[in-house]
Amino acid sequence: xxxxxxxxxxxxxxxxxxxxxxxxxxxxxxxxxxxxxxxxxxxxxxxxxxxxxxxxxxxxxxxxxxxxxxxxxxxxxxxxxxxxxxxxxxxxxxxxxxxxxxxxxxxxxxxxxxxxxxxxxxxxxxxxxxxxxxxxxxxxxxxxxxxxxxxxxxxxxxxxxxxxxxxxxxxxxxxxxxxxxxxxxxxxxxxxxxxxxxxxxxxxxxxxxxxxxxxxxxxxxxxxxxxxxxxxxxxxxxxxxxxxxxxxxxxxxxxxxxxxxxxxxxxxxxxxxxxxxxxxxxxxxxxxxxxxxxxxxxxxxxxxxxxxxxxxxxxxxxxxxxxxxxxxxxxxxxxxxxxxxxxxxxxxxxxxxxxxxxxxxxxxxxxxxxxxxxxxxxxxxxxxxxxxxxxxxxxxxxxxxxxxxxxxxxxxxxxxxxxxxxxxxxxxxxxxxxxxxxxxxxxxxxxxxxxxxxxxxxxxxxxxxx
Amino acid sequence: xxxxxxxxxxxxxxxxxxxxxxxxxxxxxxxxxxxxxxxxxxxxxxxxxxxxxxxxxxxxxxxxxxxxxxxxxxxxxxxxxxxxxxxxxxxxxxxxxxxxxxxxxxxxxxxxxxxxxxxxxxxxxxxxxxxxxxxxxxxxxxxxxxxxxxxxxxxxxxxxxxxxxxxxxxxxxxxxxxxxxxxxxxxxxxxxxxxxxxxxxxxxxxxxxxxxxxxxxxxxxxxxxxxxxxxxxxxxxxxxxxxxxxxxxxxxxxxxxxxxxxxxxxxxxxxxxxxxxxxxxxxxxxxxxxxxxxxxxxxxxxxxxxxxxxxxxxxxxxxxxxxxxxxxxxxxxxxxxxxxxxxxxxxxxxxxxxxxxxxxxxxxxxxxxxxxxxxxxxxxxxxxxxxxxxxxxxxxxxxxxxxxxxxxxxxxxxxxxxxxxxxxxxxxxxxxxxxxxxxxxxxxxxxxxxxxxxxxxxxxxxxxxx
Numbered sequence: 001x002x003x004x005x006x007x008x009x010x011x012x013x014x015x016x017x018x019x020x021x022x023x024x025x026x027x028x029x030x031x032x033x034x035x036x037x038x039x040x041x042x043x044x045x046x047x048x049x050x051x052x053x054x055x056x057x058x059x060x061x062x063x064x065x066x067x068x069x070x071x072x073x074x075x076x077x078x079x080x081x082x083x084x085x086x087x088x089x090x091x092x093x094x095x096x097x098x099x100x101x102x103x104x105x106x107x108x109x110x111x112x113x114x115x116x117x118x119x120x121x122x123x124x125x126x127x128x129x130x131x132x133x134x135x136x137x138x139x140x141x142x143x144x145x146x147x148x149x150x151x152x153x154x155x156x157x158x159x160x161x162x163x164x165x166x167x168x169x170x171x172x173x174x175x176x177x178x179x180x181x182x183x184x185x186x187x188x189x190x191x192x193x194x195x196x197x198x199x200x201x202x203x204x205x206x207x208x209x210x211x212x213x214x215x216x217x218x219x220x221x222x223x224x225x226x227x228x229x230x231x232x233x234x235x236x237x238x239x240x241x242x243x244x245x246x247x248x249x250x251x252x253x254x255x256x257x258x259x260x261x262x263x264x265x266x267x268x269x270x271x272x273x274x275x276x277x278x279x280x281x282x283x284x285x286x287x288x289x290x291x292x293x294x295x296x297x298x299x300x301x302x303x304x305x306x307x308x309x310x311x312x313x314x315x316x317x318x319x320x321x322x323x324x325x326x327x328x329x330x331x332x333x334x335x336x337x338x339x340x341x342x343x344x345x346x347x348x349x350x351x352x353x354x355x356x357x358x359x360x361x362x363x364x365x366x367x368x369x370x371x372x373x374x375x376x377x378x379x380x381x382x383x384x385x386x387x388x389x390x391x392x393x394x395x396x397x398x399x400x401x402x403x404x405x406x407x408x409x410x411x412x413x414x415x416x417x418x419x420x421x422x423x424x425x426x427x428x429x430x431x432x433x434x435x436x437x438x439x440x441x442x443x444x445x446x447x448x449x450x451x452x453x454x455x456x457x458x459x460x461x462x463x464x465x466x
Numbered sequence: 467x468x469x470x471x472x473x474x475x476x477x478x479x480x481x482x483x484x485x486x487x488x489x490x491x492x493x494x495x496x497x498x499x500x501x502x503x504x505x506x507x508x509x510x511x512x513x514x515x516x517x518x519x520x521x522x523x524x525x526x527x528x529x530x531x532x533x534x535x536x537x538x539x540x541x542x543x544x545x546x547x548x549x550x551x552x553x554x555x556x557x558x559x560x561x562x563x564x565x566x567x568x569x570x571x572x573x574x575x576x577x578x579x580x581x582x583x584x585x586x587x588x589x590x591x592x593x594x595x596x597x598x599x600x601x602x603x604x605x606x607x608x609x610x611x612x613x614x615x616x617x618x619x620x621x622x623x624x625x626x627x628x629x630x631x632x633x634x635x636x637x638x639x640x641x642x643x644x645x646x647x648x649x650x651x652x653x654x655x656x657x658x659x660x661x662x663x664x665x666x667x668x669x670x671x672x673x674x675x676x677x678x679x680x681x682x683x684x685x686x687x688x689x690x691x692x693x694x695x696x697x698x699x700x701x702x703x704x705x706x707x708x709x710x711x712x713x714x715x716x717x718x719x720x721x722x723x724x725x726x727x728x729x730x731x732x733x734x735x736x737x738x739x740x741x742x743x744x745x746x747x748x749x750x751x752x753x754x755x756x757x758x759x760x761x762x763x764x765x766x767x768x769x770x771x772x773x774x775x776x777x778x779x780x781x782x783x784x785x786x787x788x789x790x791x792x793x794x795x796x797x798x799x800x801x802x803x804x805x806x807x808x809x810x811x812x813x814x815x816x817x818x819x820x821x822x823x824x825x826x827x828x829x830x831x832x833x834x835x836x837x838x839x840x841x842x843x844x845x846x847x848x849x850x851x852x853x854x855x856x857x858x859x860x861x862x863x864x865x866x867x868x869x870x871x872x873x874x875x876x877x878x879x880x881x882x883x884x885x886x887x888x889x890x891x892x893x894x895x896x897x898x899x900x901x902x903x904x905x906x907x908x909x910x911x912x913x914x915x916x917x918x919x920x921x922x923x924x925x926x927x928x929x930x931x932x
Contacts, residue, residue: 101809102811148649152648160622175899175902180809182619183880185611185662186878186891186895188663189658196654201654236568239569283749291747341649344567409645410645410647410649417651432639432641436909436910437654439909440906443906443909444902
């Protein structure tokens with residue numbers, strides 16, 4: 001990046017809001033994938049007008065721009081693969097409006113998801129999407145990736161809560177998509193096209209979100225089983241008769257990793273834990289909990305069925321659940337972490353497959369995740385510096401993807417493609433769809449300056465690379 | 467259309483599945499707008515391969531093609547504006563699969579919505595979208611328009627139930643979008659881009675739908691008020707404390723139109739009826755109904771609060787509700803029927819506005835619809851053959867749209883733009899969004915042969931018109 005461009009960027013955001021020092025650049029060079037790419041500069045725009053001005057400049061000088069929320073993404077969406085400018089949205093963190101009459105909120109992209117949930121909860125409202133990183137990830141990042149979380153089994157994913165967006169196109173033009181009402185079908189659905197587009201089509205500068213009334217009550221059940229197949233086979237049967245707001249599972253290895261943080265002792269034969277929650281008002285939760293308890297008690301061969309006694313026990317449990325991913329590094333210094341989805345009736349089959357795969361590739365593979373919607377986090381543990389281990393890990397990854405697709409599943413439920421899955425994209429998408437998607441990228445970003453190198457495998461794109 | 471093209475079409479679908487006789491063409495010349503455009507031929511493809519072959523041919527000879535489900539659309543989506551070929555999807559009406567373990571169905575586009583709902587209900591499952599035309603409209607048409615219905619207040623619209631699609635592009639290529647799992651974020655969201663695209667981007671040939679467990683119980687409340695403002699002001703307050711699966715209202719004129727079909731006598735001072743339903747299992751419905759009853763009984767000044775006594779009473783009520791739109795012609799031979807949406811806290815303001823507008827334009831305007839999500843059906847009654855009445859009706863329509871947008875609303879909640887709203891599109895969408903949407907149309911359909919002339923106002927499109 002030349003001096004003139006840096007000067008112009010400084011003029012746009014102010015001298016304090018642009019950095020090029022190596023120490024600071026390093027802070028914006030990594031994300032949840034633990035890969036690193038150093039940007040040439042980081043800008044902290046404070047308004048849509050500044051974002052627009054940056055993109056007009058970037059278009060003129062063909063500067064690659066990568067937007068960054070909290071950098072908690074799992075597939076490299078926020079990594080400046082081609083160097084250039086990282087646009088950090090941390091200053092655009094205002095909750096602009098919470099409309100309690102209409103259950104709508106308007107926010108800037110840098111708002112922390114968990115803080116937003118706390119704010120709306122104080123007003124009796126509920127924003128369901130709850131990725132494990134909710135204490136630090138941002139709403140803008142959640143929308144870029146279409147984040148999910150445990151609540152998705154009942155409440156759906158981020159996509160289901162985005163009513164409208166303000167966004168800046170790669171050439172600096174501003175668009176307003178969608179509505180601030182529950183319904184709206186005017187023109188093509190740009191709102192959902194941008195949601196999950198991994199920061200490659202436009203820069204989200206304002207978000208209109210749908211809210212729900214806050215469920216006042218909740219009951220949490222912990223089901224320990226000595227068979228992962230038995231546990232996962234329960235999932236479809238639970239969902240045919242009950243409507244839990246969470247249906248998570250952990251396998252034995254996941255349990256071991258966080259055992260010391262669990263608020264109760266595990267029976268020695270524990271092979272799997274299911275976490276099942278129901279929510280609603282006091283009466284409906286009492287009724288649902290009663291029915292669920294009867295159902296679970298009638299299941300033969302479960303090691304234990306326990307109801308969380310209080311909010312502290314529940315909080316401890318969830319804290320342990322959210323710690324699985326970071327705590328996995330106790331096993332090995334690196335992991336290949338996938339968020340595949342299979343039809344939930346196929347979870348047991350997938351889990352069996354990963355066990356065989358682990359034995360075959362002489363590696364540790366553990367699984368946990370959102371059993372209710374078949375979204376399984378598969379973790380292949382390895383030391384990347386051991387090239388043979390890495391090679392076996394990559395073979396396991398490819399075989400896993402093949403099996404997932406054979407089972408009628410998809411390569412990603414909530415993390416997106418980014419760079420970690422781009423070379424596998426054509427395993428799932430047909431050639432015509434892929435070509436259309438490249439056409440979409442080219443329509444929005446003909447100069448390929450916005451988050452270049454993401455989603456599409458490098459050798460397959462016909463776009464101009466910078 | 468020349469003889470050679472007709473011969474080639476006959477070769478593709480078989481001689482019995484193509485018609486060019488005027489009597490038959492007439493049956494495919496109109497839709498729910500009561501406008502008429504005669505096609506030159508109607509083809510009845512029986513498979514995706516046939517649809518693909520037709521589009522390859524259409525691309526070669528620049529033949530306009532309009533896809534038709536049941537022709538029940540309200541904005542002209544199925545009208546062959548430029549002549550050419552109507553592709554009627556009535557033969558592609560198979561329910562291919564209902565997966566009860568995973569709550570997923572795969573269907574062809576010609577399946578009737580209501581019949582599909584009945585089929586899945588037999589298996590204990592529920593497909594919520596319920597447009598008033600559900601007894602004859604098709605799932606393909608519902609997806610093309612992103613149809614809604616009374617259940618949307620709790621369950622969302624068609625978009626929320628479409629997991630994946632098979633579709634034929636205007637050049638005949640076939641794409642498979644989305645997933646058959648609850649989650650999926652691989653590549654850009656072509657599924658939601660096609661949903662609501664009004665048959666202008668691709669031809670839907672297969673649909674993967676999400677299903678829910680069927681709620682076993684339901685309670686229906688009828689609330690009669692002597693003030694439309696009082697009734698609509700109740701809406702936000704009900705939704706802040708309750709989660710009804712339906713929250714509809716009718717104004718006095720709507721009530722009068724269907725009064726003879728209502729299963730109970732109206733008090734003479736009735737100005738508005740609210741229909742409120744809750745659903746769930748027996749225990750949760752009992753609890754919800756009790757709370758709702760207490761809430762309503764504590765409301766001062768309501769003329770009556772009545773709970774439907776049995777399924778027959780409820781069915782009669784809904785039959786009357788669905789009859790409003792067709793029965794409106796008792797008042798005048800034509801109507802301008804809009805499905806605007808406003809934030810639900812603004813419904814009373816909108817209703818007051820329509821009363822003033824009716825007086826000002828010396829016309830009858832009545833409103834009813836989905837109060838829970840602010841989606842109000844506004845009907846401006848007129849005789850189109852009376853040019854002065856028509857002119858006043860169109861002035862009222864424009865003024866209505868201006869007010870709806872001023873209130874933070876949108877021009878269409880579930881009917882789409884088609885031809886009846888295309889000239890008003892730029893009132894809602896900004897120039898940059900409009901240009902992007904035209905770019906999307908051009909990306910999918912560079913020859914502009916698929917449903918040409920829809921959505922975009924004719925003088926504003928830069929596309930080649932055939």
